[in-house]
Amino acid sequence: MAEVKTVNLTVDGKQITTPAGTLLIDACKSVGIEIPAFCYYPGLSLQGACRMCVVRVEKMPKLQTACTTPVAEGMIVTTESEEIAQSRKGILELLLGNHPLDCPVCDAGGQCELQDMTFKYGASGSNYVETKNHKEEQQWSPVVFFDRPRCILCYRCVRVCGEGMDVWALGVQNRGSSSVIAPNGGDHLDCEECGACIDICPVGALTSGAYRYKTRPWEMNHTATICTHCGDGCKTTLGTRQDNAGSEIVRGDNRDKSGINGDFLCIKGRYSFDFANREDRLTQPLVRQANGKLEPTTWEVAIEHVGKRLREVRQTRGGKAIGVIGSNRTTNEENYLLQKFARMVLQTNNIDHHRTADYPALLAALGGAANKAASLRDFEKAPAMLVLGNDPTEQHPALAWNIRTNVRTNRSRLYLANHADIKLRRQAKAAIEIPAHGYGALIRYLAGQESEFVPNDTATKFREALLAEPELVIAFGSEFRGRDLETLVAWALTLPNCKVAALGDYVNSRGAADMGVLPDFLPGYAPAAEGAGFADEYGAPLPTEPGMNLVQMMDAAGRGELGALYVVGSNPVSRYGVEPAVLANTFVVVQDMFLTETALLADVVLPAANLYEKSGTVTNTYGDIQLVKKASDTSGVRTDFEMIVRIADKMGARAQSMVPFGKGLRADLGQSRGAQSGEADRHAVWLAANNYEPKLSPFDPFATFDEIQRLVPSYAISRFELFSGADKAMRTDLVQIANFPADRADLVLPANDTLFTSGTLGRYSKVLHEVMESRETSPAETAAD
Amino acid sequence: MSTPTTIFSAELAARLDRLVTLYPVKRSALIPMLLYAQDEIGYCSDAVVAEAAVRVGITELDVRNVLSYYSMLRQKPLGKFHIQVCTNISCMLRGGYEILEHCQHKLGVHENKGVTPDGLFSVEEVECIGACCWAPAVQVNYDYVEDVTPASMDAAIDKYRQLARPQ
Numbered sequence A: 001m002a003e004v005k006t007v008n009l010t011v012d013g014k015q016i017t018t019p020a021g022t023l024l025i026d027a028c029k030s031v032g033i034e035i036p037a038f039c040y041y042p043g044l045s046l047q048g049a050c051r052m053c054v055v056r057v058e059k060m061p062k063l064q065t066a067c068t069t070p071v072a073e074g075m076i077v078t079t080e081s082e083e084i085a086q087s088r089k090g091i092l093e094l095l096l097g098n099h100p101l102d103c104p105v106c107d108a109g110g111q112c113e114l115q116d117m118t119f120k121y122g123a124s125g126s127n128y129v130e131t132k133n134h135k136e137e138q139q140w141s142p143v144v145f146f147d148r149p150r151c152i153l154c155y156r157c158v159r160v161c162g163e164g165m166d167v168w169a170l171g172v173q174n175r176g177s178s179s180v181i182a183p184n185g186g187d188h189l190d191c192e193e194c195g196a197c198i199d200i201c202p203v204g205a206l207t208s209g210a211y212r213y214k215t216r217p218w219e220m221n222h223t224a225t226i227c228t229h230c231g232d233g234c235k236t237t238l239g240t241r242q243d244n245a246g247s248e249i250v251r252g253d254n255r256d257k258s259g260i261n262g263d264f265l266c267i268k269g270r271y272s273f274d275f276a277n278r279e280d281r282l283t284q285p286l287v288r289q290a291n292g293k294l295e296p297t298t299w300e301v302a303i304e305h306v307g308k309r310l311r312e313v314r315q316t317r318g319g320k321a322i323g324v325i326g327s328n329r330t331t332n333e334e335n336y337l338l339q340k341f342a343r344m345v346l347q348t349n350n351i352d353h354h355r356t357a358d359y360p361a362l363l364a365a366l367g368g369a370a371n372k373a374a375s376l377r378d379f380e381k382a383p384a385m386l387v388l389g390n391d392p393t394e395q396h397p398a399l400a401w402n403i404r405t406n407v408r409t410n411r412s413r414l415y416l417a418n419h420a421d422i423k424l425r426r427q428a429k430a431a432i433e434i435p436a437h438g439y440g441a442l443i444r445y446l447a448g449q450e451s452e453f454v455p456n457d458t459a460t461k462f463r464e465a466l467l468a469e470p471e472l473v474i475a476f477g478s479e480f481r482g483r484d485l486e487t488l489v490a491w492a493l494t495l496p497n498c499k500v501a502a503l504g505d506y507v508n509s510r511g512a513a514d515m516g517v518l519p520d521f522l523p524g525y526a527p528a529a530e531g532a533g534f535a536d537e538y539g540a541p542l543p544t545e546p547g548m549n550l551v552q553m554m555d556a557a558g559r560g561e562l563g564a565l566y567v568v569g570s571n572p573v574s575r576y577g578v579e580p581a582v583l584a585n586t587f588v589v590v591q592d593m594f595l596t597e598t599a600l601l602a603d604v605v606l607p608a609a610n611l612y613e614k615s616g617t618v619t620n621t622y623g624d625i626q627l628v629k630k631a632s633d634t635s636g637v638r639t640d641f642e643m644i645v646r647i648a649d650k651m652g653a654r655a656q657s658m659v660p661f662g663k664g665l666r667a668d669l670g671q672s673r674g675a676q677s678g679e680a681d682r683h684a685v686w687l688a689a690n691n692y693e694p695k696l697s698p699f700d701p702f703a704t705f706d707e708i709q710r711l712v713p714s715y716a717i718s719r720f721e722l723f724s725g726a727d728k729a730m731r732t733d734l735v736q737i738a739n740f741p742a743d744r745a746d747l748v749l750p751a752n753d754t755l756f757t758s759g760t761l762g763r764y765s766k767v768l769h770e771v772m773e774s775r776e777t778s779p780a781e782t783a784a785d
Numbered sequence B: 001m002s003t004p005t006t007i008f009s010a011e012l013a014a015r016l017d018r019l020v021t022l023y024p025v026k027r028s029a030l031i032p033m034l035l036y037a038q039d040e041i042g043y044c045s046d047a048v049v050a051e052a053a054v055r056v057g058i059t060e061l062d063v064r065n066v067l068s069y070y071s072m073l074r075q076k077p078l079g080k081f082h083i084q085v086c087t088n089i090s091c092m093l094r095g096g097y098e099i100l101e102h103c104q105h106k107l108g109v110h111e112n113k114g115v116t117p118d119g120l121f122s123v124e125e126v127e128c129i130g131a132c133c134w135a136p137a138v139q140v141n142y143d144y145v146e147d148v149t150p151a152s153m154d155a156a157i158d159k160y161r162q163l164a165r166p167q
Helices: A024-030 A082-095 A113-121 A156-164 A196-200 A267-271 A299-317 A332-345 A359-366 A397-410 A423-427 A439-446 A457-467 A482-494 A509-514 A534-538 A550-558 A640-650 A682-689 A701-711 A719-723 A759-763 A766-776 B010-019 B026-041 B046-056 B060-069 B089-093 B096-107 B150-164
Strands: A006-011 A014-019 A054-057 A076-078 A144-146 A170-173 A180-183 A206-208 A221-226 A235-243 A246-253 A286-288 A294-296 A322-325 A384-388 A413-418 A430-433 A472-476 A498-502 A564-568 A587-592 A604-607 A616-619 A624-628 B081-086 B121-126 B138-140 B143-145
Touching: A006 A024, A014 A024, A054 A082, A082 A113, A144 A180, A156 A170, A156 A196, A156 A397, A170 B060, A180 B060, A196 A206, A221 A624, A246 A267, A267 A766, A286 A299, A299 A322, A299 A564, A299 A587, A299 A604, A299 A640, A322 A332, A322 A550, A332 A509, A332 A534, A332 A564, A332 A616, A332 A640, A332 A701, A359 A482, A359 A498, A359 A509, A384 A397, A384 A439, A397 A413, A397 A423, A413 A423, A413 A457, A430 A457, A439 A457, A439 A482, A472 A482, A482 A498, A509 A616, A587 A640, A616 A701, A624 A719, A682 A701, B010 B026, B026 B046, B026 B060, B046 B060, B081 B096, B081 B150, B089 B096, B096 B121, B096 B150, B138 B150, B143 B150
Parallel strands: A006 A076, A322 A564, A384 A413, A384 A472, A413 A430, A472 A498, A564 A587, A587 A604, B081 B121
Antiparallel strands: A006 A014, A054 A076, A144 A206, A170 A180, A221 A235, A235 A246, A286 A294, A286 A604, A616 A624, B081 B138, B138 B143
């Protein structure tokens, strides 16, 4: 890497050394000197509109704007003085000239940059006597409201929408004092509804339909957790407030920019938490009565019933007659515990989930290679990127954001191969269009193998340019599975400095696969047939024959061979179009938030907490492991983790063998001389070796996280960094899948969600429905004014 | 690069086709394009905006951002003859305001840029039109009327009315 040229300058008497080309405002920030600015926003183009960042630079005439002035050798800068304060105060007085002083009711009150600056520079008085020019607020979309008089015309929203989102839905019309931010639809917005304009607004001019007039910022608790929707795993900070049924989420944003997604959130991360507050959410366990109806009952009765029936089926028909379907939206701890429960207690390998990417094939193809799996962060800075299939703008909005940002700010080269004309093509340096079923042929062509792909001139150049790239990250959609995926990864491993990422669909699809919610793999992709020491660790014999997959389970149920089906946070009946009659003779237990199609067929329905109501970890589709923190609460519901533990308990399993909590699981420090003599409590030893305290509750998911970290080598990541909010990449080098069957059924069924759908959760999200409905009706009807 | 469906005459369409090739970036052609379009259509209608956006490869919103900034680009139709009365200092001193009021009174249009019911005339108060030597001065479309008096203004209005009458 070329040596970075640096320059030395003096700011407020402090000596600073900073890379040449740095803007003065950033150079000051790096040494803790804050220069106020409304229009400046890191990463976006420079505007120089607000004049708040003025500083005195010696030997330069007039005050200079720090946001547009690059540092220079020997520069001597003053950032606070009487003169500067006077200038800023004057600017504020002008900005406040028409600004309504409705801070007490404004959403931004308490976290408004204009308010902060007014407090700092004391421009509360005004020399203006003219009446303020009032305009009614306008609704531009279900989520975006505009309050024109509050706007200070900083252009941040215009730039983040255009440059950041590549949507260009906002502009500035008219000029001078009649300038106004205008939406592209005339009186409404036709955009991706990401809400970035609202978050980035320094004042309360753009406000959110979800949050408007609901509360004040200081009345909320703020919890940074992971969005429950797509596979990108963005960090979203949820603002919660006490309500009658626990605590309610009123706002989602990412103002602290601390997450893997930086500045970005899409509509789902920002607004689609509203499913949690639905009136029709389940808050009581339901058990099917003799009259065939689902009736509410107590937790004790429901769990007892589930435990009893599952025990009966296990005793009379064996574990093979029980099926378990896991979730894409539960935590790693819950997934791990679910497979442990299935294998250890239910004695079955019949465990599966709705698969949206062929992760086992990916990890098998990587073959224990280190640093070959791309993190979401790699797409922020890689000098070249290849996207095969998928439509990241719709299905992986954070990835699309990173790609756009990388192209814009680092001139990264984007290569695109797709069967559709996807939006990212606008950023692509080179793109080729291929048939919908031509991905396998394409990758064989790129890899220089025999292929039915007929290259034209564009394709030849595309391949040449790709092969000439010294460093490349590849993201591929669910178009690649099995052998095609293997070819792709094998080719990628031959390229210099190449990393790959498989694009799966839900927040913890990757975690479900990693944690062994699969009929043929244990946690960490240990083959179920070999057991890989898990039987020893669990202290129980485990079934070794690979179980039935989801489709086979449904077939078995149809043949009357499935005595019981335990469904956690999934809706297979709707997703796979299962006929209700198929499950007629199966005892079905469903844990979910709503009466889904599957829940309607169940014998017992247990009301579950969602991802915002629990703690644990999740792994995004790139393998980045992140911490989930409990933000809100709904009375009556329980986490899937707790329910699994309680059902296991009712089935006679010892709680400590399910979740390693408390001290002394089978501690023997050499006192006894029996059969267990000398057998150390490995978990206790591991905890002690790592200086971790044993967890005190059987419902503490981090007790299971301890066990995961101990038993799944690929999850042996730094817990300090993880718990302090950082994302840590799963260790692919510690996954070893030997003898990966070439004919393994991948069963990948892509969710094909758009920006405004999100599986079952999307169906229960009011805001997503409103946005979709607003698109179907005529624009005039959607606008409020 | 010809736009397949155009709302403009063949001559103008050809001119606009060439216009976008004259600049390093196509969007630089936007302002002259809107001016030419306005001369032919009378104002920058929604259709003009839509076609201009396609021709220079930007969004309609971007076209409107520019269109709304410049006061000589108009988004509403004006009269066939647009009377622009200067009231800047030279004209003001020589009776520009009287001429403006006279026009408004005679034609019965009292708001700025108002149009007569027959659509023939519109009156606008404008800033300096660069004819201070002949103040007060009035510009009708691209013609100048100089050293205007109420009487000569009446004569000019009559002349334009005659012009508009079918021969």
